[in-house]
Amino acid sequence: MIESPGLLMTIIAFLLVLGPLVFLHELGHYAAGRWFGVKVDAFSVGFGREIAGFTDRHGTRWKFGWLPLGGYVRFAGDMNPASQPDAEWLQLPAHERARTFQAKPVWQRAIIVAAGPAVNLLLAVLILGGFAAAYGVDRTPATVGGVVQGSAADRAGLQPGDRIAALDGRTIETFSDLSFYTAMHPGERVTVEYLRGGAAQKTDAVIGSVVQRDRFGNEAKIGRFGIERGPPVYAPLPLWQAPAEGTRMVGAILRGTVDGLWQIITGRRSMDEMGGPLRIAKTSGEQLSLGWPALVTFVAFVSINLGFINLLPVPMLDGGHLFFYAIEAVKRGPVSPQTMEWAFRGGLALLLALMIFVTVNDLGAFGVWRGLAGLIG
Known part of the structure; x- marks a missing residue:
C-alpha cells in the first residue's frame, strides 16, 4: 500500500527544510560581508514581491518574498548580477564607495561569497555529528x-x-x-x-x-x-569527536554526490533521477511523516547538496564568482566587464534550462505525463 503524507504536510515540511537552509546560506554571506565592513542593503528569503519585512538600524531591509525557492543578500554597490564596478558605482561618494562589495580586495570578496556554501556544509557537519554522538557510530x-x-x-x-x-x-x-x-x-x-x-x-x-x-x-x-x-x-562517540565524525560523513556524502553526477554525465545513470524543488518538497513531506529525526537528517542531505551545487563553477552561482576571483587573483586584475556579462548571461540561460528540465522530470515522477497521455489516448 502506497502512503502519502498529504499536501498540507508536504508544504509545511518543504518550508521547514528550504526556509532555514536558504536563511542560513544567505546569513553566511551577510555575516562575512559585515565582518569586512560591507554595507548590506537587503536580506531576502524568497524571491518576488515582498510580503513582509522590516529595516534594521544598520539600514538593511530584511524581507520575505512570495516565492520561497531561494533568497539573496544585496550588498551596497551591487548594481548588476556580476557585482562589477560601473559608472553608477564610480559616482558614489568616496566614503560610501569604500563600504561597497566591489571596493574590497579579491580575497575578502572570495570569503564573502564562499561563506554561504560553507555554512551549509557546516550545518550538515553539526547535524550528522550530533546524531552520531547521540546514537553512536x-x-x-x-x-x-x-x-x-x-x-x-x-x-x-x-x-x-x-x-x-x-x-x-x-x-x-x-x-x-x-x-x-x-x-x-x-x-x-x-x-x-x-x-x-x-x-x-x-x-x-x-x-x-x-x-x-x-x-x-x-x-x-x-x-x-x-x-x-x-x-x-x-x-559510543564522545561529544568532542562529533565534529570530526560529522566531517567524515559529509565528505562521504559529497563523494557519493560527485559519483552520482559523473554517472549521469557518462550515461550510466538515467537523467530522470535528477530532481528539483517539486521532488524536494515531496520527499520533505515523506520524511516528516516518518518523524523529526528523519526530517532533520534530510535537511542535512539537502544542505550538503545546496552547498555543493553553489560551489560549481557556473556563472550566477557562488562557484562562478569564485572562479572569476581566482582568475583575477592570478592575472592581478579583474576580468573584463564584457566577458563577465556574457558569462553570466550564459550561466543564467543554463540555470533556467536546468530548472525547466528538472521540473519536467519532477512532474514525470509524479505521473503527470502518464495521466495526460491517458486522457489524450
Whole structure:
C-alpha cells in the first residue's frame, strides 16, 4: 500500500527544510560581508514581491518574498548580477564607495561569497555529528557474514569471513562503507581487494542491480553485492569527536554526490533521477511523516547538496564568482566587464534550462505525463 503524507504536510515540511537552509546560506554571506565592513542593503528569503519585512538600524531591509525557492543578500554597490564596478558605482561618494562589495580586495570578496556554501556544509557537519554522538557510530566491520547464492559476491568467489578492504581502490572501513558504495554503483565492474586468513587477495566483480520501491511508491535503481553483514557493532562517540565524525560523513556524502553526477554525465545513470524543488518538497513531506529525526537528517542531505551545487563553477552561482576571483587573483586584475556579462548571461540561460528540465522530470515522477497521455489516448 502506497502512503502519502498529504499536501498540507508536504508544504509545511518543504518550508521547514528550504526556509532555514536558504536563511542560513544567505546569513553566511551577510555575516562575512559585515565582518569586512560591507554595507548590506537587503536580506531576502524568497524571491518576488515582498510580503513582509522590516529595516534594521544598520539600514538593511530584511524581507520575505512570495516565492520561497531561494533568497539573496544585496550588498551596497551591487548594481548588476556580476557585482562589477560601473559608472553608477564610480559616482558614489568616496566614503560610501569604500563600504561597497566591489571596493574590497579579491580575497575578502572570495570569503564573502564562499561563506554561504560553507555554512551549509557546516550545518550538515553539526547535524550528522550530533546524531552520531547521540546514537553512536556504526563500526560493523566489512566482513562477509554470508553470501547470497547467485549474487555478485558469489560469482566473485567471496566467502564468509573474508574482510573487504577496498573497491576499485576506494578504502572500505565498515560495512556501511561497503553498502553505500555498492548501492551507488549498480551494474558496474569493480576490483575487490579483500583479506582471507590474513592474506591479501584481489578479484573482479560486477555489482548487481535492483529496483527498490519504498512505502511512498518511489522507485530507485541501486546496486546489490549479495553480502550479508555480520553482528552489528555500534560504538559510543564522545561529544568532542562529533565534529570530526560529522566531517567524515559529509565528505562521504559529497563523494557519493560527485559519483552520482559523473554517472549521469557518462550515461550510466538515467537523467530522470535528477530532481528539483517539486521532488524536494515531496520527499520533505515523506520524511516528516516518518518523524523529526528523519526530517532533520534530510535537511542535512539537502544542505550538503545546496552547498555543493553553489560551489560549481557556473556563472550566477557562488562557484562562478569564485572562479572569476581566482582568475583575477592570478592575472592581478579583474576580468573584463564584457566577458563577465556574457558569462553570466550564459550561466543564467543554463540555470533556467536546468530548472525547466528538472521540473519536467519532477512532474514525470509524479505521473503527470502518464495521466495526460491517458486522457489524450
